[in-house]
Amino acid sequence: xxxxxxxxxxxxxxxxxxxxxxxxxxxxxxxxxxxxxxxxxxxxxxxxxxxxxxxxxxxxxxxxxxxxxxxxxxxxxxxxxxxxxxxxxxxxxxxxxxxxxxxxxxxxxxxxxxxxxxxxxxxxxxxxxxxxxxxxxxxxxxxxxxxxxxxxxxxxxxxxxxxxxxxxxxxxxxxxxxxxxxxxxxxxxxxxxxxxxxxxxxxxxxxxxxxxxxxxxxxxxxxxxxxxxxxxxxxxxxxxxxxxxxxxxxxxxxxxxxxxxxxxxxxxxxxxxxxxxxxxxxxxxxxxxxxxxxxxxxxxxxxxxxxxxxxxxxxxxxxxxxxxxxxxxxxxxxxxxxxxxxxxxxxxxxxxxxxxxxxxxxxxxxxxxxxxxxxxxxxxxxxxxxxxxxxxxxxxxxxxxxxxxxxxxxxxxxxxxxxxxxxxxxxxxxxxxxxxxxxxxxxxxxxxxxxxxxxxxxxxxxxxxxxxxxxxxxxxxxxxxxxxxxxxxxxxxxxxxxxxxxxxxxxxxxxxxxxxxxxxxxxxxxxxxxxxxxxxxxxxxxxxxxxxxxxxxxxxxxxxxxxxxxxxxxxxxxxxxxxxxxxxxxxxxxxxxxxxxxxxxxxxxxxxxxxxxxxxxxxxxxxxxxxxxxxxxxxxxxxxxxxxxxxxxxxxxxxxxxxxxxxxxxxxxxxxxxxxxxxxxxxxxxxxxxxxxx
Amino acid sequence: xxxxxxxxxxxxxxxxxxxxxxxxxxxxxxxxxxxxxxxxxxxxxxxxxxxxxxxxxxxxxxxxxxxxxxxxxxxxxxxxxxxxxxxxxxxxxxxxxxxxxxxxxxxxxxxxxxxxxxxxxxxxxxxxxxxxxxxxxxxxxxxxxxxxxxxxxxxxxxxxxxxxxxxxxxxxxxxxxxxxxxxxxxxxxxxx
Numbered sequence: 001x002x003x004x005x006x007x008x009x010x011x012x013x014x015x016x017x018x019x020x021x022x023x024x025x026x027x028x029x030x031x032x033x034x035x036x037x038x039x040x041x042x043x044x045x046x047x048x049x050x051x052x053x054x055x056x057x058x059x060x061x062x063x064x065x066x067x068x069x070x071x072x073x074x075x076x077x078x079x080x081x082x083x084x085x086x087x088x089x090x091x092x093x094x095x096x097x098x099x100x101x102x103x104x105x106x107x108x109x110x111x112x113x114x115x116x117x118x119x120x121x122x123x124x125x126x127x128x129x130x131x132x133x134x135x136x137x138x139x140x141x142x143x144x145x146x147x148x149x150x151x152x153x154x155x156x157x158x159x160x161x162x163x164x165x166x167x168x169x170x171x172x173x174x175x176x177x178x179x180x181x182x183x184x185x186x187x188x189x190x191x192x193x194x195x196x197x198x199x200x201x202x203x204x205x206x207x208x209x210x211x212x213x214x215x216x217x218x219x220x221x222x223x224x225x226x227x228x229x230x231x232x233x234x235x236x237x238x239x240x241x242x243x244x245x246x247x248x249x250x251x252x253x254x255x256x257x258x259x260x261x262x263x264x265x266x267x268x269x270x271x272x273x274x275x276x277x278x279x280x281x282x283x284x285x286x287x288x289x290x291x292x293x294x295x296x297x298x299x300x301x302x303x304x305x306x307x308x309x310x311x312x313x314x315x316x317x318x319x320x321x322x323x324x325x326x327x328x329x330x331x332x333x334x335x336x337x338x339x340x341x342x343x344x345x346x347x348x349x350x351x352x353x354x355x356x357x358x359x360x361x362x363x364x365x366x367x368x369x370x371x372x373x374x375x376x377x378x379x380x381x382x383x384x385x386x387x388x389x390x391x392x393x394x395x396x397x398x399x400x401x402x403x404x405x406x407x408x409x410x411x412x413x414x415x416x417x418x419x420x421x422x423x424x425x426x427x428x429x430x431x432x433x434x435x436x437x438x439x440x441x442x443x444x445x446x447x448x449x450x451x452x453x454x455x456x457x458x459x460x461x462x463x464x465x466x467x468x469x470x471x472x473x474x475x476x477x478x479x480x481x482x483x484x485x486x487x488x489x490x491x492x493x494x495x496x497x498x499x500x501x502x503x504x505x506x507x508x509x510x511x512x513x514x515x516x517x518x519x520x521x522x523x524x525x526x527x528x529x530x531x532x533x534x535x536x537x538x539x540x541x542x543x544x545x546x547x548x549x550x551x552x553x554x555x556x557x558x559x560x561x562x563x564x565x566x567x568x569x570x571x572x573x574x575x576x577x578x579x580x581x582x583x584x585x586x587x588x589x590x591x592x593x594x595x596x597x598x599x600x601x602x603x604x605x606x607x608x609x610x611x612x613x614x615x616x617x618x619x620x621x622x623x624x625x626x627x628x629x630x631x632x633x634x635x636x637x638x639x640x641x642x643x644x645x646x647x648x649x650x651x652x653x654x655x656x657x658x659x660x661x662x663x664x665x666x667x668x669x670x671x672x673x674x675x676x677x678x679x680x681x682x683x684x685x686x687x688x689x690x691x692x693x694x
Numbered sequence: 695x696x697x698x699x700x701x702x703x704x705x706x707x708x709x710x711x712x713x714x715x716x717x718x719x720x721x722x723x724x725x726x727x728x729x730x731x732x733x734x735x736x737x738x739x740x741x742x743x744x745x746x747x748x749x750x751x752x753x754x755x756x757x758x759x760x761x762x763x764x765x766x767x768x769x770x771x772x773x774x775x776x777x778x779x780x781x782x783x784x785x786x787x788x789x790x791x792x793x794x795x796x797x798x799x800x801x802x803x804x805x806x807x808x809x810x811x812x813x814x815x816x817x818x819x820x821x822x823x824x825x826x827x828x829x830x831x832x833x834x835x836x837x838x839x840x841x842x843x844x845x846x847x848x849x850x851x852x853x854x855x856x857x858x859x860x861x862x863x864x865x866x867x868x869x870x871x872x873x874x875x876x877x878x879x880x881x882x883x884x885x886x
Binding site: 075076078218514515517518519552553554557558559588589590591593594595608626627628629633634657679680681 | 789793794798799801803805811812813815816819820821825828832833881882883
């Protein structure tokens, strides 16, 4: 190449770099119409600047292609939660009960290659099963292109993005055994087959680093408080070499160890990071949303605040060293976890530019910090909260409450105001029913429930409410966060002593006067090889006198809490207020067709559920969590809302509820929206929508 | 699982109504008992026929058969399609095999959807008990699909119908899918 040609090439290269808004050369970007990360970008925005699909034509969307996932495993999957990536005309995603990786033609959906690993019992007993949320992608910009994912059995695998073949130079034969280094107690290596550890979020790939979290079974009925300890680790993307480890339960000598009183750091586990990790590539900072320690509802075996449980932790990308942290819940006993990807937002508050990080949550608070210093952008106050009377439990005297933005969904049940009130009879029944439960403000501690007294303590938004794993989205141009939140997840929490021989923990979820039930993790037992799993030892029959029937948390078949059941909110991060809020979805058939409500004019109640969304140049797009029959016989709708007002501007039918977070891309001149659907009798399917050619 | 029952117009992205799938949801299954009896009736009628004309008695017979067929194919979960005893058997199976994920009260959990109330009914409204039976038979219990016998699956469905306050009747749910697909799941009680 002659010098002049080189200069021209370099000039063109520079233009491309500018167009890509700082993206490194050869790196995929939403600015190219691609979707290169689970959350669109490393900042967790789920934002794409595409605008071919807009309010004027959303109703015209039609199915471009479908990809059915039934045969990617030994049985169909009914809980498909993946979000594909699209890079250079190829979609990559996980699918099926064996968590296969597939590469699909972005235009036609044709399968280009498929990879899966038969892990036998290791996958069958894994704490996070089914196809997971997706995968990640790495390229050196020169043709070495790799797909990175975590198997059901907790192995980190890299594949050649063009062939689907394992990368020989990565780890051993293309994989790193992530169970190596996972420990219990003071450092006892877990068994590589039966030890409890897994992950179904996607690894975070930044520069030449892969960051991987960890997760475990549901913590409601644990067999031991000394469960596997959570970790976050970083590996060299080229060879799989371990770069750093961050102990989410700090060891002696590490910051925060003293928050585990009575040396309880050594006898407790969990505290993993099971949702998406985000990164400020320029600052070299990583944001870790940490979950609950063992166990979800009882912390008597771990007195203290228990750092870094339910904390947002910022660590250095190169070293994994803690930069700052903020504990969202002290001494966690509500299963609030930190469910959502932290969103990195460059905002402007009162004329001051702030590099912020905004954390959506099950609490329906958006916790906003300066992401460099960890200082709250608006004050977060420690306020007194109710205290536990469960033997052995010592709750924290205060919990953090943000002063701005306001809660973007209902996060506790106010009695009687929040009770169903379609009719006076329903309200009266609701009051009778709720009288059997303990109610109060946020952070109401669990109780030992009893059919002769109070049955349980009521909380909202902790286990499955607010914004859950699909997270929220952010428009970097307008500085607005868009969040869907479930505000009808009424969660009664009661504790009981475990049956003899079942566990070493003092209390598990349940009631002493009802039959003991083990709560399993999401999709547990559904992996392709699940029938091979050994059953847990059967708990000894509990003394379970027949409990008299009592009023439940439904009234004439409807939720005891009044609508809206879920909402979509636009939260302005420059002002710290709600720009708009609308019900999510539309009124369920169960309400619309209820005989007691016949003839009544009931405004849109929205529908319960937690779903993900995608934000484009002008639209917020997300799908229903329920089937309805209002405009279509048996359909869930994929809806578009005007970003500026929240007004619904279009809808297209889906054959099953949205079960994964949607994404969008542009290829060959056409914009597509892909959504994973499944549920009821409909097995997992990716559906690509696009506009008609004519 | 039966995806063919989903009306194509409802899945192709169009936003207009399309045909009501309920009219196509209860087709006569050629192998089903109703079709067989219809064929037998026609043969008997042909045997006594006297030419191409249709006699009033023939019309009457066909009308009765038609009415019976309508009665059969228009059954729904509101028509007392299970017995109390069957639901009690199903409750025992459910507690043992299903409750750890779906909850003792069928109210679901983090790992599985509810099997009672609005969310459950919205998923199955307009489909058939046969669809539900096949979903359970082919995929449940999640850790060991096919573990339950057909009779146990039917018993569990009887329990689910009972908890959802659909009326009990005098005959038990069958275990043949063809027969179960003649029973619609209707979340709202049809108006008489």
